[in-house]
Amino acid sequence: MTLSLVARHAGVSLATASRVLNGSDRKPAEDIAERVRASAKTLGYVPNAQAQALARSTTGLIGLVVHDISDPYFSSIAKGVQRRAFADRHQLLLAAADGIDELSTVGAFIAHRTEAIIMAGSRRQEINPELVAELSRYQQNGGRVVTIGQWWLDGAGAVTIDNHNAGLELTETLIQAGHRRFAFLGGPEDLVSATDRRDGFALAMGRTGLVAESITSNAFTSQGGYEAATSLVERRGADGARGLTVIAGNDIMALGAIAAFRHAGLVVPGDLRVAGFDDIPNLRDYSPGLTTVRFPLEEIGVMAADISLSHAEPRTDRVVGEVIRRESA
Numbered sequence: 089m090t091l092s093l094v095a096r097h098a099g100v101s102l103a104t105a106s107r108v109l110n111g112s113d114r115k116p117a118e119d120i121a122e123r124v125r126a127s128a129k130t131l132g133y134v135p136n137a138q139a140q141a142l143a144r145s146t147t148g149l150i151g152l153v154v155h156d157i158s159d160p161y162f163s164s165i166a167k168g169v170q171r172r173a174f175a176d177r178h179q180l181l182l183a184a185a186d187g188i189d190e191l192s193t194v195g196a197f198i199a200h201r202t203e204a205i206i207m208a209g210s211r212r213q214e215i216n217p218e219l220v221a222e223l224s225r226y227q228q229n230g231g232r233v234v235t236i237g238q239w240w241l242d243g244a245g246a247v248t249i250d251n252h253n254a255g256l257e258l259t260e261t262l263i264q265a266g267h268r269r270f271a272f273l274g275g276p277e278d279l280v281s282a283t284d285r286r287d288g289f290a291l292a293m294g295r296t297g298l299v300a301e302s303i304t305s306n307a308f309t310s311q312g313g314y315e316a317a318t319s320l321v322e323r324r325g326a327d328g329a330r331g332l333t334v335i336a337g338n339d340i341m342a343l344g345a346i347a348a349f350r351h352a353g354l355v356v357p358g359d360l361r362v363a364g365f366d367d368i369p370n371l372r373d374y375s376p377g378l379t380t381v382r383f384p385l386e387e388i389g390v391m392a393a394d395i396s397l398s399h400a401e402p403r404t405d406r407v408v409g410e411v412i413r414r415e416s417a
Contacts, residue, residue, distance in 0.1 A: 151197035168389020210281035255288025313344030377414030
């Protein structure tokens, strides 16, 4: 079905039909526009997005790269990006990629002529130099890049998340509440966010002269938390674990840890306490309520999209967390 057939059906010129259906600023009277839209719907006409992009020199696309779309942390950020993009009449392309997959994903976004690429998620200690080079070339050719978590690309915008201070404040809050025996179930050591949260925890412990009874690292997943907690109980025994305050690297790990403690016959918070980071949306479905550090995840997505859509110089917005005390600790 072609645009010329729509124009003929509506009884208007091809130029008029194009102005209505291709989003031109020069629009005809509303009754004519409505007639064109009705004809397009009746005939099943769908505008050619590639042709529109060529005519406007813009695709109206934003690319978002996350580590794991099933993780509520990333899905919440994606929701915020999408909400802000839609408000600006942009469409979102979403890809879940980790490690080397990011390079091919970014290449695909560039091939589809996305106007901006948002890289969500913690950086690894060693960033793939090919990825940096690809994104740098993209920026030189007029594309915009925004990183979420840390700023790590010259010329890019960023929404930075203060994970170090989050680890510090959460631990200090629990110490001030009377907790004295701690274990830290951290995320992967090659992720900057994981090490920042652990280092904040260690600083708070050092300031008060306390020594952690266990510091480990595992995957930023429910299974990672479950395995880390199971190993902790196996090493110390159920009696040795009683009385501990366990801080997990994120909420998903914390929920996995609580499940492991329950399977070992330990009750949270009766026998030991658990806390996490992020305040993911589905925490309301769990009992006991989880003590955590709240980050405005959806708003972080909105902020990143806003930077990517701005015509001003790229900026960096900083986000700090808020400690939320609930029944688990």
